[in-house]
Amino acid sequence: MNSVIEVKSLRKSYGDLEVVKGLSLSIKSGEIFAILGPNGAGKTTTVEILEGFRTADSGEISVLGTDPAIRGGAALAWRNRIGIVLQSTQDTAELTVREAITHFASYYSNPRDVNDVISLVGLAEKADDRARTLSGGQRRRLDVGLGIIGRPEVLFLDEPTTGFDPEARRAFWLLIKKLKEEGTTILLTTHYLDEAEALADRVAVMNRGEILEISTPAQLGGRAHAQARVSWREGEVIESEQTDSPTEFIKTLSSRFSGEIPELSVHRPTLEDIYLSMIGATNE
Amino acid sequence: MSNQLPGALAIGIKRGGLEIKQFFRQKESVVFTLLFPLILLAIFGSVFTTKLAPGVTFSQYFVAGMIASALVNTGFQQIAIFIPVERDLGALKRLRGTPMPAASYFIGKAIVVTVSMVIQVVLLLLAGVIFFGVTLPTGADKWITFTALLISGSLVSTILGVAFSSVPKNARGASAIVSPVVIILQFFSGVFFVFTDLPKWMQQVAAVFPLKWLTQGMRSVFLPDSFAKREIAGNWETGRTFAIIGIWLIVGMVLAIRTFKWDRDRS
Numbered sequence: 001m002n003s004v005i006e007v008k009s010l011r012k013s014y015g016d017l018e019v020v021k022g023l024s025l026s027i028k029s030g031e032i033f034a035i036l037g038p039n040g041a042g043k044t045t046t047v048e049i050l051e052g053f054r055t056a057d058s059g060e061i062s063v064l065g066t067d068p069a070i071r072g073g074a075a076l077a078w079r080n081r082i083g084i085v086l087q088s089t090q091d092t093a094e095l096t097v098r099e100a101i102t103h104f105a106s107y108y109s110n111p112r113d114v115n116d117v118i119s120l121v122g123l124a125e126k127a128d129d130r131a132r133t134l135s136g137g138q139r140r141r142l143d144v145g146l147g148i149i150g151r152p153e154v155l156f157l158d159e160p161t162t163g164f165d166p167e168a169r170r171a172f173w174l175l176i177k178k179l180k181e182e183g184t185t186i187l188l189t190t191h192y193l194d195e196a197e198a199l200a201d202r203v204a205v206m207n208r209g210e211i212l213e214i215s216t217p218a219q220l221g222g223r224a225h226a227q228a229r230v231s232w233r234e235g236e237v238i239e240s241e242q243t244d245s246p247t248e249f250i251k252t253l254s255s256r257f258s259g260e261i262p263e264l265s266v267h268r269p270t271l272e273d274i275y276l277s278m279i280g281a282t283n284e
Numbered sequence: 285m286s287n288q289l290p291g292a293l294a295i296g297i298k299r300g301g302l303e304i305k306q307f308f309r310q311k312e313s314v315v316f317t318l319l320f321p322l323i324l325l326a327i328f329g330s331v332f333t334t335k336l337a338p339g340v341t342f343s344q345y346f347v348a349g350m351i352a353s354a355l356v357n358t359g360f361q362q363i364a365i366f367i368p369v370e371r372d373l374g375a376l377k378r379l380r381g382t383p384m385p386a387a388s389y390f391i392g393k394a395i396v397v398t399v400s401m402v403i404q405v406v407l408l409l410l411a412g413v414i415f416f417g418v419t420l421p422t423g424a425d426k427w428i429t430f431t432a433l434l435i436s437g438s439l440v441s442t443i444l445g446v447a448f449s450s451v452p453k454n455a456r457g458a459s460a461i462v463s464p465v466v467i468i469l470q471f472f473s474g475v476f477f478v479f480t481d482l483p484k485w486m487q488q489v490a491a492v493f494p495l496k497w498l499t500q501g502m503r504s505v506f507l508p509d510s511f512a513k514r515e516i517a518g519n520w521e522t523g524r525t526f527a528i529i530g531i532w533l534i535v536g537m538v539l540a541i542r543t544f545k546w547d548r549d550r551s
Binding site: 109 | 289302305377378381
């Protein structure tokens, strides 16, 4: 597969503060790629450079074969092929969903059908309501609708589900998966590890301007081979054991208890556990 | 699949329609921009009923000033307040991320300014004629000057609004900074009072800015020519008026292009 986004040794400083320190990554066509990291890790700066909102100090950057720093007519032709969903926007408040999406469609050479987009983002019943009357989750789906109306080959999603309730978040994930099925390459930044796990083909963990690791969610930080923790109640105390072979361990445990093991649980490290230990290790 | 991007003018005209829709759906903008000048006219027209000269009522003088102010309200004030609001809400950044040409955004703004300006001028003239006995000019030359002042004045006012839009740090600051600037300029420029009655230093400050010249230009349209000798220069200074508007147009254009910001500042 050819790569849609290619970054080599990207550097960016604001004054004396170097916020991105020689970052490299490659995102394949049709992939959902998530960038994870704490606030101040340099995620937003990196993504805004890829979106063409900021320019890098040095490094090679290519998005759909174009340097996002281009300006003028060529920049518009490039923007015609990408979609951007920014963090919390509150504009177009006085327009209806349909008016806003119809208008944004007029910017592109080959937009999607407005009604298709409205139903794709699940706003068919709200199509003629003003944007300001939408709930947080609906508003965010309108943002996605505006981001995908131009039939983008690459979609940038910046913290798309911040402030969603769990149900809205699930609905949103389904939408993103649908876009992936249609072949859209998606670059996602998020604070939610479960979101990265549910959506991303690969994740990059970023801290202090550097990428610590790029891997699939299942394999990040050696997660696939990490020890499981078995815990159970022994009289008044909760005991636990780290083990490579939890099944064997439970067998011996069950022979000791001759029946139900009180409060038995087997815990494998979640993406969040792995992530926190990676960030913690670099912050020490 | 077509690869041809829509033209800047076509998108700009669509944006104009959208801007007008949004303008009229926001009660604050309708009241603030269109109704407030009428309220001022009602107050000043009722309080000051003196005659300034034979056949020249204060209302006649005041309506000329308010029409000049209408160019500032619908252009400078509207633009310098709403661009920071749009910037704060992320609207400008969103647009920057699309293939919309930057020119289309400004074409849209020019359309909404023109429409609201024409509405405001018509409302002021109607209210002036119906309630305050304002008489309209009859000569074609007066109407030509009037039209030239509307077009050039609205243009300079809008461009200076774009230039000024990078001054307020955020949406809340915008009206707090822009409104006092406009009100002070109105006082200094002889909108609310007879210009020649103002202290010398106020007149000199006002003479730097376009509003004083627009106001004087509108007086040359709405007041009899016999009144010209009561102006500072003893005549209407029409040539100088358009020259100063022209200079501000160029200055405003340079400032607007150099300072325009699509994204809010990061702390």
